[in-house]
Amino acid sequence: MSNAAGSSRIPAEFSGRLTIRGLRVFIALEEARSVAEAAKFLGLSKSNVSQHVTALEASVGARLFDRQQKPISLTPAGQVLSLHAHRILAMVSVAEASLGEMNLDGLPLLNFAVIDDLDASLTPVLAASLQSQMPRCFIRTFSGRSDQVTARLAAREADIAVTATIPVDMHKFQVLPLMREKFVLVCAKGKYRTGGDWRGTLSELPLIQYSEAMPMGQLVATHLKRIGFHVPRRFSFETSRSVIATVAKTGGWTLSTPLSILDAIRFRNEIDISPLPFTGLSRQIYLISRMDELGSLPEVLAKQFRSLLQDEVLPEFEKTAPNLPGGLEVYDDALM
Numbered sequence: 001m002s003n004a005a006g007s008s009r010i011p012a013e014f015s016g017r018l019t020i021r022g023l024r025v026f027i028a029l030e031e032a033r034s035v036a037e038a039a040k041f042l043g044l045s046k047s048n049v050s051q052h053v054t055a056l057e058a059s060v061g062a063r064l065f066d067r068q069q070k071p072i073s074l075t076p077a078g079q080v081l082s083l084h085a086h087r088i089l090a091m092v093s094v095a096e097a098s099l100g101e102m103n104l105d106g107l108p109l110l111n112f113a114v115i116d117d118l119d120a121s122l123t124p125v126l127a128a129s130l131q132s133q134m135p136r137c138f139i140r141t142f143s144g145r146s147d148q149v150t151a152r153l154a155a156r157e158a159d160i161a162v163t164a165t166i167p168v169d170m171h172k173f174q175v176l177p178l179m180r181e182k183f184v185l186v187c188a189k190g191k192y193r194t195g196g197d198w199r200g201t202l203s204e205l206p207l208i209q210y211s212e213a214m215p216m217g218q219l220v221a222t223h224l225k226r227i228g229f230h231v232p233r234r235f236s237f238e239t240s241r242s243v244i245a246t247v248a249k250t251g252g253w254t255l256s257t258p259l260s261i262l263d264a265i266r267f268r269n270e271i272d273i274s275p276l277p278f279t280g281l282s283r284q285i286y287l288i289s290r291m292d293e294l295g296s297l298p299e300v301l302a303k304q305f306r307s308l309l310q311d312e313v314l315p316e317f318e319k320t321a322p323n324l325p326g327g328l329e330v331y332d333d334a335l336m
Contacts, residue, residue: 025052033071113158119143198277206252
């Protein structure tokens, strides 16, 4: 076994740090007093045991074992490390046991973020569900634009997010699709007739835009450019209620989604909702959480949310826009 002076030859995976695995190898060798016996106990090769011990010696800057003694014995530095190593691993064992026994009803705090279009319908269901599953948990919620919701998740200011925007580093997250919704044409009552000259009609009406600072606005603006429909910029807002209300009050039009329309349901009698008269556009809504941190809770909530969307949100939109079947599609749990 090489000494600390040989640390320059330590593979990168072992060098420069004190690791739990390294401490376990150290204790195994301390107790077995033989590299071969320690390797056998740990299920490692003798060279692997030697590399771990050499890395530890490089980390502390001192020899930990007297290799000249048979059986191997601890040096004074090894005796000091032994005191700490046993304490550290005892604490790790307690933590592992506690985590192994932990269930989510002991979770003290859960931060939840949801796009504002769904806040009124999903958040109460979330609260009721989590109250029964985690009675001692404090639930803190946030609602906002999809990019804001996803940013809170990425910054660990949210544990679970319902959003239309997937994090850039999506491999770190569990992404569960909930639904897909098609964009529709929303016009002030009586201002648009399906089947007519849509370019001519819409060109004469003010376009009420979602702000291009938000994902919805960017999506709509890009789509209008894609189909070559350029109209003067008149109004821009960051909430669905403001967009739909301004459409109704100014005799204008916009592109919106079923969820956004339901969020502004009070204006239902002042608007007409029609299929897009040009190439379609849609967006998906997801439940997203960090990978492997909340057990089965994300799947449980996703199933409950899909049920809510299917049983309550979908019928409400079909009642609001009976001429738009398929405008809102809730994903089947069996296919997820």
